[in-house]
Amino acid sequence: MLGLCFVTMMVAVDQTVVGTALPTIVAELNGFKLYAWVASSYLLASVITIPIFGRLGDYYGRKPFVVASIVVFTIASILCGMSNTMLQLVLARGLQGVGGGMLIGTAFACVPDLFPDSHVRLRWQILLSSAFGIANAFGPSLGGLLTQNAGWRSVFYVNVPIGIASLFFIWRFLPHIRQVQTGAIHLDWQGAILVALGLGGLQMFVQFLPQQGANLPMVLLGLGTLLVFAALVYWEKRCPQPLIPLDMFKNKSLAALFSMSVFVGFIMFALLFYLPLLMQGGFGANPQQVGLLITPLVVCITIGSVLNARIIVRLSRPNHMLYAGFALLVVACATLSSAQHTTPVPLLIAYMVMAGLGLGFVMPNLTVFAQETAGRSLLGISTAMLQSMRMIGGMLGTAIVGTVVSHYYVESVRKAVPQGEGTTWIAQLEDPQVLVNHAIQSDFMGALFRQGLNGESFIELARLALVSAIHSGLFLAMLVAIVALVWVYRLPRVTLSRSAGSAVQPRTEKPLE
Structure with a gap:
């Protein structure tokens, strides 16, 4: 469990420090157009690898894949820190996503292997939540501190000592538990290839459609993606050992939980990757201040998880915690979508606390409910699918929100500065890098000063445009949270079991008509 805690810390630290450092990274490497891809490449690679290694873990045991994933993740973190262009960083983040997908698909499924009783498991998960909380507590602040004082590359090198510690404990102490298999084992590589093609096509379609419009290449890409998903469904129905058992989606509980995991991923990654840009680019905060402001959000994810573990075992209807969590997310997204640079800091912190508690009330319950419902034979793949759905939601969230932000920012700048139309300096102002890169901003203001224009006023207009765009x-994330809140009604009532045997067949009840 200590080894799994270090694994949890490594994943959590990576998510929090990268989000905080990303505006500075983009400013230095001059690649705001690839802002969303830094997150999306990681998420896309993770989504593809999670179900593959979740299934392999069911077949061969999880320990070898946990060890391999730690090695891949650590090496990829070093490559991220060595990147000299945005494209190199995106590719290195993709490799890091492969390691992250292996980790998520196998490491977190080790917990129910070790503790089949769901009540005992909830108590042990407090240890994982604490590790997650420690990482979240210092992650954003550490990311801001390192970015401001040691450079953004250092935020990736933080993973190296954590990776070494986790590798030692996992290699030395984690038992190699392997489920008994009857008959030959065949991994569904055809399904894996179709998943990769389908999700990759979906990512590119969402990312490029607003820029390219409905031209012939985009129409062909959209149709091709639909055909790949249709082929995936056709193949998985006929495959004797499918990568994604479609029967899981016939289970109303699992289908509802997978949908809610997509919604959670959309909301969480939209907040983690665009709130730092709001504060640094829109409000003019430095990386260290951004880290301090983001810290309450991620810390309260852990606090919410710990409170949830104490509360949910005492509830006759555990589903109620999902209502509470999504309601908090609705309020948090609504308030954050109206925050301004004049908003008092204590009020901003309160908004972050609500968002963190909402995520803390939802995420652990989705995992426990899915493990309760799926049974022993589908434990690994159901856990992996839940995490995959969250990653898909995060991938869509960063891509769609990024597209919305880019579109509305450029439109707002053009409306606010009509006198810049046709000039070279308006193109600089339409790139948000001018708001986070002090060297570019200084050159921009100097160029306008030589033309007799007040560059500072244009910078302020651009900040207002970025705030409005984010x-x-x-607001889009808030709409998704409202849909998720309504969606909870579709989840049949879940009753947590008390024994290993009953964990295989949980009791579920249909909601009242």
């Missing part, structure tokens, strides 16, 4: 993205 507000539009956060």
